[in-house]
Amino acid sequence: MSSPLLFLAAAAAPASGGLGETITKISNDFGLNIPSLLAQIINFVIVAGLLWWFAFKPILATIGERQTKIDSGLKYADEMKAKLDAAQQSIEAQFKEAQLKSQQIVADSQKAAKDLADKQQQEAVERANAIIGKAQAAIELEKTKMLAEARTEVARLVVATTQKVLAKELSELERARFNEAATRELTNV
């Protein structure tokens, strides 16, 4: 029925007066209603406990959970950033490697194309030389053939002319001498 403040007031009161009176006097001066004050205090405690138990505690738990999620999200973001950086570095390395490979392929292709062109040029030269050789051989053969034909034709003309000349110019006496010589030749066989 007395509050700590009332007890303190009663203790500080003069010894001449009674403690109860003092407290009553102060309460009356300040307009305090002790039972009402006690009821309010009890209500306050009950409300504070309920608030603590049913409001602050879940809110604090939710906040803690959110903080944990935020921390894990930040950590995940950092990991993702690191992975992204690693992936970017890997992509750059692969890109550089691809560039090197493409340059190598281009260089190899250019070399192969040059080799092929050189080979084709060499083959073309060889074919041309072979054709020239065959043509020269054919020309030489044709020349030889023409010379042989010309020689044969000349011989034929000479023989034909000689035959005509002999047929016209040989006298009977000369034929008789030739016959005599032929007889000697044939009878000596």
Add this chain to the structure above:
Amino acid sequence: MSTYSKVAGQLARKFFKLSLVDGVVSPERVAGILEYMEIHRPANPVMVLRAYHRLIAIELARSAAVVEHAGPITDAILQRIAAALTTKYKRPVKAVAKSNPALLAGLRIHLGDDVYEASAAGQLAALAESVR
């Protein structure tokens, strides 16, 4: 060859041997054989006569040298040729002259399948052949 032609050939060869006198075909013997065949006709007389004719023709060709010539040729030349061929072939050979102006000058002798030539045309042909 059938049996008939074989028998005809054998009979023709017998007649042919009878037709020779000293290795020379005798016209009298040939005439006598023909008369005999006319009287005593053999089997297949045509075949026998054909075979006999072929043998006689071959023998005459072997014993007669055809001397082709351009220009004049004398009997002495023919006799010398006949004598030389008779000696060479060891059988009687006659020389028969035949003019051939294509020879230009000289002689060409045919005796059976053999040919001997010494002519201006032959020499020119040999010259043309050697130039080819």
